[in-house]
Amino acid sequence: xxxxTQIPVADRRAPVIEPGHTYSTIGEKISNIVLRRPISLGWVxxxxxxxxxxxxxxxxLGWLFWRGTGIWGITIPIxxxxxxxxxxxxxxxxxxxxxxxxxxxxxxxxxxxxxxxxAEAMTLFAVACAGVFPLVHTGRPWLAYWMxxxxxxxxxxxxxxxxLIWDVFAVSTYFTISLVFWFTGLIPDFATMRDRAENRYTRxxxxxxxxxxxxxxxxxxRYETAYLLLAGLATPLxxxxxxVVSFDFAISIVPGxxxxxxxxxxxxxxxxxxxxxxxxxxxxIRAIYDLxxxxxxxxxxxxxxxxxxxGLIVGYGYGIEAFMGWYSGNKFDSFLLWNRLHGPYxxxxxxxxxxxxxxxxxxxxxxxxxxxxxxxxxxFIVLVGMWLERFIIIVVxxxxxxxxxxxxxxxxxxxxxxxxxxxxxxxxxxxxxxxRILPMISISxxxxxxxxxxVHEAAEVKQ
Amino acid sequence: MNDASTYGLMAEFDSAQELxxxxxxxxxxxxxxxxxxxxxxxxGLAEAIGFRKNRVPFVVLIGGLIGGLSGYLLQYYVAVxxxxxxxxxxxxxxxxxxxxxxxxxxxxxxxxAAVFGMLALNGLPMPYHPVFNVPEFTGASDNKFFLVVFSxxxxxxxxxTRDFLKGLGPRMLTEVPS
Numbered sequence: 001x002x003x004x005t006q007i008p009v010a011d012r013r014a015p016v017i018e019p020g021h022t023y024s025t026i027g028e029k030i031s032n033i034v035l036r037r038p039i040s041l042g043w044v045x046x047x048x049x050x051x052x053x054x055x056x057x058x059x060x061l062g063w064l065f066w067r068g069t070g071i072w073g074i075t076i077p078i079x080x081x082x083x084x085x086x087x088x089x090x091x092x093x094x095x096x097x098x099x100x101x102x103x104x105x106x107x108x109x110x111x112x113x114x115x116x117x118x119a120e121a122m123t124l125f126a127v128a129c130a131g132v133f134p135l136v137h138t139g140r141p142w143l144a145y146w147m148x149x150x151x152x153x154x155x156x157x158x159x160x161x162x163x164l165i166w167d168v169f170a171v172s173t174y175f176t177i178s179l180v181f182w183f184t185g186l187i188p189d190f191a192t193m194r195d196r197a198e199n200r201y202t203r204x205x206x207x208x209x210x211x212x213x214x215x216x217x218x219x220x221x222r223y224e225t226a227y228l229l230l231a232g233l234a235t236p237l238x239x240x241x242x243x244v245v246s247f248d249f250a251i252s253i254v255p256g257x258x259x260x261x262x263x264x265x266x267x268x269x270x271x272x273x274x275x276x277x278x279x280x281x282x283x284x285i286r287a288i289y290d291l292x293x294x295x296x297x298x299x300x301x302x303x304x305x306x307x308x309x310x311g312l313i314v315g316y317g318y319g320i321e322a323f324m325g326w327y328s329g330n331k332f333d334s335f336l337l338w339n340r341l342h343g344p345y346x347x348x349x350x351x352x353x354x355x356x357x358x359x360x361x362x363x364x365x366x367x368x369x370x371x372x373x374x375x376x377x378x379x380f381i382v383l384v385g386m387w388l389e390r391f392i393i394i395v396v397x398x399x400x401x402x403x404x405x406x407x408x409x410x411x412x413x414x415x416x417x418x419x420x421x422x423x424x425x426x427x428x429x430x431x432x433x434x435x436r437i438l439p440m441i442s443i444s445x446x447x448x449x450x451x452x453x454x455v456h457e458a459a460e461v462k463q
Numbered sequence: 464m465n466d467a468s469t470y471g472l473m474a475e476f477d478s479a480q481e482l483x484x485x486x487x488x489x490x491x492x493x494x495x496x497x498x499x500x501x502x503x504x505x506x507g508l509a510e511a512i513g514f515r516k517n518r519v520p521f522v523v524l525i526g527g528l529i530g531g532l533s534g535y536l537l538q539y540y541v542a543v544x545x546x547x548x549x550x551x552x553x554x555x556x557x558x559x560x561x562x563x564x565x566x567x568x569x570x571x572x573x574x575x576a577a578v579f580g581m582l583a584l585n586g587l588p589m590p591y592h593p594v595f596n597v598p599e600f601t602g603a604s605d606n607k608f609f610l611v612v613f614s615x616x617x618x619x620x621x622x623x624t625r626d627f628l629k630g631l632g633p634r635m636l637t638e639v640p641s
Contacts, residue, residue, distance in 0.1 A: 023502060023606035149537060157546040160538045161553065161560040169567040177574040184578050187587075188604070192502070195601040211588035214595070215603045217486070217499040219585045221509035225519040226581035230574055233523075237570045244563055447503040455480045455505055 014298035016111045017449050021293065026446050030439045031196045033289050039436070042288075047432050053425015060418040061136060069139050073412040078398045082416040083137035085390040086423065088245055089273065090130035091171065092266075092386065095238055096274020097123025098178060101185070102234035105227075111302060113445040114294040117189075118285070119278050120182040121440070125430040126277070127175045129423040134167070136419075163247040170244035177237055181230050184223075187213050188444040242270040249393065255332040256397035259324065265317030272310040272356075273386035275303050276379035283376045285435060294441055297370055304369040307382060308360060314389075315357045332402060344409065345396050352392055355385030470593035470641035471496075471613040472624055473600075474633035479505045482608035485631040486511035489610065492627060496616035500594070500609040502602075519581050526576025527569045534568030535561060593641045611639060 021029075064071060074081040097119035104112035135141045147168045149158050158165050190210035197203040213219070246266035249257035279300065286295045325337035340349045359381050368374040400407045434440065447453055476482040479501060486499050490513050497512045499505075538561040542548075547555050582588070594600050594611065603609055610633075612624050628636055 027502075027605050149541060155546075157541040159548065159550065160542055160564055161550050161557055166563040166567075169564045173567040173571040176571060180574060180578045184581070188503075192604040195604045211582070212590060212592055213587065213604075214592060214600075215500045215502055216585075217501065217505070217508040217512055218514050219587075220501070220504040221514055222517060222519050222581050222584055224504050225517055226523075226577040229520065229523050229577045233570050233574050233577070237567075237574075240563070240566060240570075247563075444503045453479055453503060453505075455483045455507065 014296045014301070016114065016296065016298055017446065018293040018296060021450065023447050023450065023453075026294075026450075027192050027196065027443050029291075029293070030441050030443050030446075031193055034193065034436060034439060035197055035202065043432070043436070047429070050425050050428040050432055053422055054429045055422075055425075056418050057132075057422020057426055060415050060422055061132075063415065064136055064419070065141070069137065071413060071415045073410055073416055075408060075410075077401060077406050077408050078395055078410040080137075080394050080398065081410055082412055082420055083133040084248075085387065085394050086420050087130050087133035087137075088266075088390045088394075089387050090126045090133070090423065090427075091174075091245060092242060092270030092273045093277045093383075094123040094126035094130065094174075094178070094274065095242060095267070095270035096278050097121070097126075098174075098181075098234050098238040099271055099274065100278070101181060102231040102238065105231040106235060110449055111299055113449055114296075114441050115278065115282060115299055115303075116445070117182075117185060117438075117442045118282065118434075118440045119274075120178065120185065121431070121434045121438070122274075122277060122281060123178050124175070124182060125427045125434075126274075127171065127178060128430070129427050131171060131175065132423060132426075134171075163244065163251045166244045167248060170241045174237060174241045177230070177234055181234055184227060184230065185442055185445075186438065187211065187223075188215065189439045189442060191215065192443050193439060239267055242266045254397050254401060255330070255336045256321070256393065259321065261317055261320050261324075265314065265320075268310045268313035268317065269386060269389060272307060272314055273383055275307045275310070276382035276386070279303050279307075279375050279379040280383065281431060283372050283379075285440070287372070289435070289440075291441065294446060300372065300375055301366075301369045304363050304375055304378075307379070308363040311356065311360045311363075311382070318353070318357065335400070336397065339400055340392065340396055343396065343400065345392065345399070348388055349392055349396070352385055352388040355381045356389060359385075468641060469614045469621070470596075470639040471611045471616075471619075472621075472628055473594070473597055473609055473611045473637050473639050474628045474631065475599060475602075475635040475637075476608040476610065476631075477634055479608060481632070482610060483508055483511055485610050485633070488631060489612065489627075493618050494612050494616050494624075495618075496613040498611050498613070500600075500603045500611070502604050502606060502608075518584060519577065522580030522584070523573050523577045526580070527573030530572025531565050531569035533572075534565040538564055593639050596640050597637055599635060599637070614641075 072081060072083070074083070097116075100112050100119040101116040101123075105116075135144050138144055146156070147158055147165065158168075187210060190206050191213040194203055194206040194210050197206055243263040243266065246262035250259060250262040252258060282295055282303075283300070286292055322337055325333045328334070340346065360378055362368045362374070362378060368378065395410045399410065474485065476485055482499055482501060483505060486497070486508055489497050490511055495513060499508050499512055501508065539556065542557070542561075543555045553560075594603075594609075599607065600609065610628070610631075612619060612628065614621075616624075618624075625636065
């Protein structure tokens with residue numbers, strides 16, 4: 001970790017960790033949420049609500065498996081309805097977790113240490129939710145393994161020139177690497193949990209997970225190397241995932257999809273919505289579990305700034321799309337622009353501009369960036385906006401393509417809504433369990449932020 | 464070499480800095496089989512106890528190479544040799560389309576090599592280890608810093624090593640039963 005002993009005097013930002021903490025108080029405060037804090041009625045109630053949501057998902061999927069995708073609103077020309085919208089939305093949300101844990105680790109942004117664990121968990125759960133959609137959208141999800149290359153009696157192999165196969169590789173790699181990255185970060189904390197647990201069973205479970213971690217200097221050295229290399233590997237990976245997702249669109253010839261700006265614009269949008277989700281979850285959790293010592297205003301404000309910056313990139317993407325619609329001289333492209341502004345979904349396009357571009361400009365003001373209430377509201381608006389963005393990209397582009405004989409409308413059914421709401425339930429159920437089962441802030445990484453953790457190479461010893 | 468019932472001598476220190484200084488002095492005194500334990504990574508501590516050979520990067524490199532090569536060769540085998548299909552008149556060996564899967568496989572194998580390589584080189588999972596016999600050692604994951612000189616060290620001598628460690632000013636000194 002970087003030696004941060006010489007913090008500039010002029011640094012008037014809020015501290016990354018409130019003063020007065022020692023190694024012990026950090027471990028105690030974070031592990032007590034899991035080990036000592038009794039389960040409150042509010043938690044049980046919340047869990048019940050979220051778990052019901054998850055069961056609604058199972059119900060909707062059960063009916064889907066029985067009847068087929070006909071229960072959804074998808075028809076030709078709009079064959080990619082809610083399923084793909086939600087897939088792109090969820091996987092985008094996941095991106096913030098990897099950005100925080102990998103890219104900010106490489107950039108030595110020490111403020112990431114108190115939010116990375118929690119953001120990585122968010123990534124995993126969001127990618128799990130995302131994975132549901134393309135799987136069930138195949139129509140026969142029990143045959144989804146056909147997408148993987150394996151020798152089979154049908155003598156069949158997947159087509160590696162198809163972006164949909166690239167997606168299979170990108171998303172499954174992303175999930176696997178996120179999982180091992182998260183688990184690697186947890187190993188030293190499992191040891192802390194093992195050593196702090198009073199209950200024998202709890203100690204045994206955390207002990208198994210810690211795998212005998214004892215904090216040996218050799219182990220730490222290899223551990224840090226592996227962690228840094230994982231961060232270095234996850235950085236291009238996270239940028240590639242949404243790039244590949246955008247190829248699903250950009251490789252095709254549909255107006256509004258066939259553009260070169262899609263990869264960077266998708267990645268920026270992903271980080272935008274991801275940070276919004278981080279704030280949406282971190283603000284209430286910080287208040288409920290009294291973690292404002294570790295997740296300080298500095299973290300929230302910085303997340304707000306990242307949202308502002310990525311939001312501006314997304315705004316630039318919209319601008320270029322509109323400009324190219326006019327400048328290309330291609331009548332299908334310019335019709336798409338007209339259709340967005342004046343077609344049957346114009347209200348939603350204007351809502352998208354309002355929620356994704358206009359309202360988040362409030363983040364320019366420190367007053368909004370440092371108010372938990374406003375940050376939460378703005379994050380929620382951005383989440384809605386990013387969902388609308390995917391709706392516009394998918395539905396409006398497919399709705400009216402080259403031939404007016406193949407124009408149509410998209411009407412989602414109750415099963416579409418139930419599946420979408422159900423994945424939110426599944427995501428929050430997982431989050432609900434996570435905060436009570438695992439240390440939601442990295443204990444060992446937070447300890448390195450304390451001034452007494454910084455050592456200087458002992459020159460005087462050699463005398 | 465001493466009696467086999469002792470794993471080593473364990474000294475506890477108050478801070479990360481004291482542990483680092485003690486590790487330096489122990490290493491300079493000629494002890495080679497030494498380990499240090501801390502609740503978080505301490506910069507320079509592994510080097511201080513004479514740890515030089517970190518093979519994790521090499522393992523990751525090999526993993527990445529295997530992943531990338533197998534990813535590309537798989538696609539080549541499928542698209543050119545075993546299941547050639549004409550798609551839009553593109554050549555069978557249309558390598559630009561193969562870049563993404565090759566890249567993803569490189570990352571996947573390198574990442575898994577990093578985690579499992581690190582665990583394997585660290586000898587984890589390890590269900591039993593003698594240092595856990597010392598009750599105070601639970602603090603190694605909390606706020607305590609330990610230095611252990613193994614009894615297998617050629618320079619180890621129960622009395623003299625004890626005196627040496629005492630000279631480093633530890634808070635506690637104890638024998639670790641094996």
